[in-house]
Amino acid sequence: MTAPHSSTPPFNPPFNPPDPPPSPADSAIDLRGRTALVTGAAGGIGAACALRLAAAGARVRAVDRDGSGLDALRARAEHLPGAVEAVHLDLTDLDAAEQAAAGTDILVNNAGTQLVRPIQDFPPEEFRAVLTLLLEAPFRLLRGALPHMYERGWGRVVNISSVHGLRASAYKSAYVAAKHGLEGLSKVTALEGAPHGVTSNCVSPGYVRTPLVEKQLADQAALHGIPAESVLTGILLADSAVKRLIEPGEVAEAVVYLCGPHASFITGSTLTMDGGWTAH
Structure with missing residues (x-):
């Protein structure tokens, strides 16, 4: 018997690679x-x-x-x-x-x-x-x-x-x-x-x-007594359907x-x- 297929979408990492710089061709x-x-x-x-x-x-x-x-x-x-x-x-x-x-x-x-x-x-x-x-x-x-x-x-x-x-x-x-x-x-x-x-x-x-959000991670981690990564997934992104920054x-x-x-x-x-x- 095979395991049931999971419908849970994969988790997108909250930290993404930096954007490439804009170029003139990008601008309509x-x-x-x-x-x-x-x-x-x-x-x-x-x-x-x-x-x-x-x-x-x-x-x-x-x-x-x-x-x-x-x-x-x-x-x-x-x-x-x-x-x-x-x-x-x-x-x-x-x-x-x-x-x-x-x-x-x-x-x-x-x-x-x-x-x-x-x-x-x-x-x-x-x-x-x-x-x-x-x-x-x-x-x-x-x-x-x-x-x-x-x-x-x-x-x-x-x-x-x-x-x-x-x-x-x-x-x-x-x-x-x-x-x-x-x-x-x-x-x-x-x-x-x-x-x-x-x-x-x-x-x-x-x-x-942004650096402002990174500072919030540290502030809220200290306030709640939890690791910064737990603040990101458990507090900042808790109500977001799209689980990334x-x-x-x-x-x-x-x-x-x-x-x-x-x-x-x-x-x-x-x-x-x-x-x-x-x-x-």
Whole structure:
């Protein structure tokens, strides 16, 4: 008697090989003549977005406080049709952030941080810092960018939100609050920008293979007293139907899609990339 055939799909490893760098041949969207600003561009999702926009021909202002990371990004972008300009800036300098966004056609609000603590143990100053970077800085960047977009009659705002902008998880009060706020800010921007040819949308991924997620593995392992690999499979990916981390390049493809001419009627929306988490 043979053993019954198992219908359980094979487990996909959560850590995948890095994406290959984008090439001009990959880009069907032409963003030549457009100026884009990407925050948190020195690594992870931000770097992938900067490279993908440059592959489409955009001039990209890559904003980050990590100077060495920006230098590495510029080196990776040398072969692309567009250009990458490194802008060394701490976005908590809100006045400087607003000034840096002047003259941009595409704004990608991506910079982020995370701290995992129970509410009663969450330092108030850290709560304020997370909201400043993830919500107030995007507001100030919008203030700087929208006048130029309105003048030209065209603009694209893409906010890198999170599945936590749609659902909550314990121990992430500041991050969840900020991302819920960013989703709301994006919708208000869509309503105000529509008469001026400006769209505003969120891309809301689940867990992406970035240093921010790696830090969460360590934080949650310490919080729950379990190994980091158990955090990944038992906590982070527990509610995801697709049992792997998202690649930064997958998020970048969604961003550049929303910047294309075929997406002109998509505004005030959220493109959710969560592997089926919110399907529950």
